[in-house]
Amino acid sequence: MIRVGIDVGGTGIQVGVVDENLNILSEASIPTCTSIPFSEQIHQIADCVKSAVRTSGYDMQHIISIGAGIPGIANISTGEIVKCPNMGWNHVPFREEFQKYFTNPVLIDNDANVAALAESVAGISAGTSSSVFITIGTGIGSGIIINGKIWNGFHGIGSELGHVILSLDGVPCTCGNHGCLERYCSATALIRMGREAVAMHPESAILQMAFGDPDNINARTVIDAARNHDQVAKKVYSHYISYLAQAIANVVNLIDPEVIVLGGGVSKAGSFLLDPLVNEYPKYVVYNDQPMPEIKLAVLGAKAGIIGAAMLE
Amino acid sequence: MIRVGIDVGGTGIQVGVVDENLNILSEASIPTCTSIPFSEQIHQIADCVKSAVRTSGYDMQHIISIGAGIPGIANISTGEIVKCPNMGWNHVPFREEFQKYFTNPVLIDNDANVAALAESVAGISAGTSSSVFITIGTGIGSGIIINGKIWNGFHGIGSELGHVILSLDGVPCTCGNHGCLERYCSATALIRMGREAVAMHPESAILQMAFGDPDNINARTVIDAARNHDQVAKKVYSHYISYLAQAIANVVNLIDPEVIVLGGGVSKAGSFLLDPLVNEYPKYVVYNDQPMPEIKLAVLGAKAGIIGAAMLE
Numbered sequence: 001m002i003r004v005g006i007d008v009g010g011t012g013i014q015v016g017v018v019d020e021n022l023n024i025l026s027e028a029s030i031p032t033c034t035s036i037p038f039s040e041q042i043h044q045i046a047d048c049v050k051s052a053v054r055t056s057g058y059d060m061q062h063i064i065s066i067g068a069g070i071p072g073i074a075n076i077s078t079g080e081i082v083k084c085p086n087m088g089w090n091h092v093p094f095r096e097e098f099q100k101y102f103t104n105p106v107l108i109d110n111d112a113n114v115a116a117l118a119e120s121v122a123g124i125s126a127g128t129s130s131s132v133f134i135t136i137g138t139g140i141g142s143g144i145i146i147n148g149k150i151w152n153g154f155h156g157i158g159s160e161l162g163h164v165i166l167s168l169d170g171v172p173c174t175c176g177n178h179g180c181l182e183r184y185c186s187a188t189a190l191i192r193m194g195r196e197a198v199a200m201h202p203e204s205a206i207l208q209m210a211f212g213d214p215d216n217i218n219a220r221t222v223i224d225a226a227r228n229h230d231q232v233a234k235k236v237y238s239h240y241i242s243y244l245a246q247a248i249a250n251v252v253n254l255i256d257p258e259v260i261v262l263g264g265g266v267s268k269a270g271s272f273l274l275d276p277l278v279n280e281y282p283k284y285v286v287y288n289d290q291p292m293p294e295i296k297l298a299v300l301g302a303k304a305g306i307i308g309a310a311m312l313e
Numbered sequence: 314m315i316r317v318g319i320d321v322g323g324t325g326i327q328v329g330v331v332d333e334n335l336n337i338l339s340e341a342s343i344p345t346c347t348s349i350p351f352s353e354q355i356h357q358i359a360d361c362v363k364s365a366v367r368t369s370g371y372d373m374q375h376i377i378s379i380g381a382g383i384p385g386i387a388n389i390s391t392g393e394i395v396k397c398p399n400m401g402w403n404h405v406p407f408r409e410e411f412q413k414y415f416t417n418p419v420l421i422d423n424d425a426n427v428a429a430l431a432e433s434v435a436g437i438s439a440g441t442s443s444s445v446f447i448t449i450g451t452g453i454g455s456g457i458i459i460n461g462k463i464w465n466g467f468h469g470i471g472s473e474l475g476h477v478i479l480s481l482d483g484v485p486c487t488c489g490n491h492g493c494l495e496r497y498c499s500a501t502a503l504i505r506m507g508r509e510a511v512a513m514h515p516e517s518a519i520l521q522m523a524f525g526d527p528d529n530i531n532a533r534t535v536i537d538a539a540r541n542h543d544q545v546a547k548k549v550y551s552h553y554i555s556y557l558a559q560a561i562a563n564v565v566n567l568i569d570p571e572v573i574v575l576g577g578g579v580s581k582a583g584s585f586l587l588d589p590l591v592n593e594y595p596k597y598v599v600y601n602d603q604p605m606p607e608i609k610l611a612v613l614g615a616k617a618g619i620i621g622a623a624m625l626e
Contacts (some may be wrong), residue, residue: 038483071604078580081601129393129467133492144568146464151568152569153443153565153570154568154571155569155604155605155606156443156569157603157604158567158569158598159567160567160599163566164566164567166478166481166495167481167483168479168480168483168492170480177597203396243481246478249478250477250478251567252466252471253470253473253476253477254457254462254472254473254474254477255457255466255568256465256466256469256470256472257565258467284478286476287470287473289396290386290396290469291397299327
């Protein structure tokens with residue numbers, strides 16, 4: 001029961017060979033290169049797969065399936081990648097191209113869905129039947145697991161929590177709309193809030209920790225300043241937590257999964273993120289006198305992409 | 314394959330006997346009476362069931378199941394009603410009490426879930442595997458069907474679309490929070506917006522149609538004035554449509570069901586509601602260059618409660 005998982009990202013492509021216990025036996029990777037034709041990109045990824053399999057000590061004939069998680073939307077039935085801006089892919093026949101090199105079944109899905117699946121089987125939400133995975137990074141990604149399977153919507157355009165509107169006529173979003181949830185809950189939002197705060201309060205430790213240049217502020221700067229009891233940073237962070245708590249409550253009020261899993265860069269803040277969220281989100285849940293979803297931090301990190309992709313079926 | 318469906322409401326309780334083709338063979342009803350003990354209420358409902366079955370020409374032994382849709386939350390496994398404010402019920406053993414009168418299986422679920430199920434099997438979304446039903450009335454209710462089954466969340470507290478936050482720090486809600494979706498998208502919201510508009514523009518036809526008294530304004534007043542090209546009403550209605558379009562887009566961005574079904578009082582506006590919504594909601598969907606859910610009006614009306622309850626299993 002050996003499978004291959006491919007994590008396709010904007011900077012690099014990671015390939016792993018995964019056994020039946022979801023251990024990664026071997027890995028290989030290549031940098032992402034968008035300047036060459038699609039068929040050539042696939043050729044390179046195929047070579048990378050062959051190399052990882054060789055290292056694992058198995059042959060391609062032992063491989064049950066080759067799965068790939070991509071940062072975009074895919075037609076999981078046809079194996080076509082519908083849209084994948086970071087890779088420059090638009091309606092490309094991923095599976096078809098891949099099967100020029102392999103006879104093994106090839107499966108694809110969105111990267112957040114794949115990570116959600118990995119956590120729900122081999123990670124922090126293992127053993128649960130329903131979960132929502134939220135990645136908090138430059139944007140907000142999400143993956144929904146219902147009855148043990150990825151729910152990506154009937155048309156494959158669902159689980160875009162980042163673009164759920166959280167504030168009517170709110171902050172303009174890169175997608176063209178206003179008030180999208182990721183404008184309040186992503187690392188980018190925390191950075192924006194940090195910069196706005198230091199413009200008003202240049203005495204804040206946020207600015208000191210950014211060596212006096214607001215352009216140096218990142219999510220960690222704000223979080224570390226808040227940890228160090230800087231009053232301005234604490235206020236910014238408490239607003240951010242309140243937004244994220246409302247985002248989580250929205251998922252609970254609508255979907256109510258068994259567990260909500262937080263991943264991505266901001267989740268590295270650990271209990272400094274988790275504890276106030278667990279405390280605050282129930283305030284926004286309508287039936288908050290009932291049992292509610294647990295909120296947990298993802299544990300698989302970067303490995304979730306490979307493991308989840310290997311689990312696609 | 315004869316079943317009984319019970320639609321428990323704040324003003325009345327409707328019972329219907331439903332055949333295998335989902336036709337209602339006979340009906341009976343009683344007014345809701347919350348001043349008597351729970352056990353007595355169930356006694357009355359049980360008598361009403363017996364009467365409806367008698368009228369249908371069948372005996373209780375022919376009845377496969379007795380289902381009830383309730384305006385609150387239920388533990389569908391234990392048959393306990395957890396909370397049902399309109400009935401004054403709080404942790405009452407509905408199934409246990411009911412089975413003092415019947416040996417037939419007794420099933421319960423939330424009324425919006427039950428209506429969603431009815432439309433997805435016998436109504437406008439018949440034949441689809443996934444749908445979200447939204448009732449637009451005094452509040453906003455919703456029911457989610459995934460893979461042909463009600464999805465009510467792991468803890469039974471989901472599909473509360475009305476209390477998803479649509480506007481951070483927005484209009485105060487009856488639930489204690491701010492900016493809940495139903496504060497912008499319900500009939501109550503449309504009435505509030507109409508009243509605010511006539512305070513600024515007493516020349517509006519809205520006020521004339523309300524006989525000069527803002528207290529007489531209801532959702533229909535605003536909708537009819539907009540239909541009659543009153544400029545103030547048209548502006549109010551266009552804001553309302555924009556809010557509802559964003560609410561629908563939120564469901565699409567997160568859940569992406571095959572179909573979204575609109576029911577409840579406001580949906581009686583028919584194509585005057587549906588056409589602008591169908592036109593506007595894609596603007597707020599992130600992958601709006603892909604196939605998207607159809608938006609349709611519910612067709613079963615008040616019968617959805619009985620039919621859906623009879624279909625519970």
